[in-house]
Amino acid sequence: MQQPAPGGRPEKDRSGAGSGAAISIRGVGKEYVGDGGRVRALLPTDLEIRPGEFVVLLGPSGCGKTTLLRMLGGLITPTEGSIVIGDRPLFAEGDTEPSRDALGSLGFVFQQATLLPWRRIWKNIALPLEVKRVSRKERRRRAAELAEMVGLAAFLDHYPRALSGGMQQRVAIARALIHNPSILLMDEPFGALDAMTRDRMNVMLQELWLETGKTVVLVTHSISEAVYLADRIVLLSQRPGRIQDIVEVDFPRPRPLEITKAPRFGEIAHHLREQLGEA
Ligand code: ADP
Ligand code: MG
Numbered sequence: 001m002q003q004p005a006p007g008g009r010p011e012k013d014r015s016g017a018g019s020g021a022a023i024s025i026r027g028v029g030k031e032y033v034g035d036g037g038r039v040r041a042l043l044p045t046d047l048e049i050r051p052g053e054f055v056v057l058l059g060p061s062g063c064g065k066t067t068l069l070r071m072l073g074g075l076i077t078p079t080e081g082s083i084v085i086g087d088r089p090l091f092a093e094g095d096t097e098p099s100r101d102a103l104g105s106l107g108f109v110f111q112q113a114t115l116l117p118w119r120r121i122w123k124n125i126a127l128p129l130e131v132k133r134v135s136r137k138e139r140r141r142r143a144a145e146l147a148e149m150v151g152l153a154a155f156l157d158h159y160p161r162a163l164s165g166g167m168q169q170r171v172a173i174a175r176a177l178i179h180n181p182s183i184l185l186m187d188e189p190f191g192a193l194d195a196m197t198r199d200r201m202n203v204m205l206q207e208l209w210l211e212t213g214k215t216v217v218l219v220t221h222s223i224s225e226a227v228y229l230a231d232r233i234v235l236l237s238q239r240p241g242r243i244q245d246i247v248e249v250d251f252p253r254p255r256p257l258e259i260t261k262a263p264r265f266g267e268i269a270h271h272l273r274e275q276l277g278e279a
Contacts, residue, residue, distance in 0.1 A: 028081030064241025074098030107176035
């Protein structure tokens with residue numbers, strides 16, 4: 001589903017979208033093998049994610065959300081199946097390592113910001129550019145641009161300790177975007193924040209997404225966060241995870257926070273709660 005372009009939304013980022021899909025997940029599953037034996041975390045799963053789409057992976061704790069997202073990010077290897085990012089394979093069937101080519105299209109945000117406390121904010125944001133030998137001036141310029149987008153323009157020269165948890169997570173988002181990936185993968189990025197901060201972060205993230213046209217895959221176990229943010233909610237079942245349901249959310253953008261009080265919002269949330277066995 002393509003979004004309309006309220007307020008002159010720019011063209012979506014279609015880099016590498018030769019096959020049409022931003023991410024193609026084909027028969028991807030994961031079984032962990034360790035001292036405790038084998039744990040089947042995710043059954044073979046198929047999913048196509050469209051360029052510029054905002055997809056939320058929702059499900060109970062332990063259902064394999066992080067497992068799937070980490071495979072999409074090339075951080076762990078699928079037991080079976082293949083993942084294609086745009087027109088570049090990230091994992092072909094049987095690969096034990098991700099392809100470097102495809103990794104460049106991906107930015108990853110974890111639940112914890114994990115900033116380096118001895119580095120100023122701009123240097124935390126620009127960290128990934130240092131290994132690429134980008135000049136200091138250019139790093140600073142790009143960091144300032146990203147800081148502006150996440151509402152941190154005034155904090156470039158501060159240290160992380162001066163920032164609240166929400167602000168630190170904004171830094172982590174800026175850092176994930178510094179190499180201009182077309183896809184942003186987020187694992188419960190706001191899970192450690194209080195409810196009000198979380199609402200503000202959701203509003204900021206929606207704006208950022210509308211502005212940049214990135215493809216976003218976000219993991220959460222918050223139903224209301226899922227319904228507020230998503231174009232499409234992929235509901236995973238209890239372990240071993242599999243896709244139990246896919247719910248399209250077609251509220252127009254940008255969505256005001258008050259939309260959480262709309263009857264239709266409540267209906268979708270109720271449906272999800274039922275599916276999750278919480279109703
Ligand atoms: P979620 O993010 O939905 O809470 P995870 O993907 O983290 O779920 O985990 C899915 C299942 O896989 C859980 O049962 C978890 O205990 C198991 N698991 C996760 N990581 C490992 C690992 N490295 N080794 C063994 N089992 C794991
Ligand atoms: Mg998780």
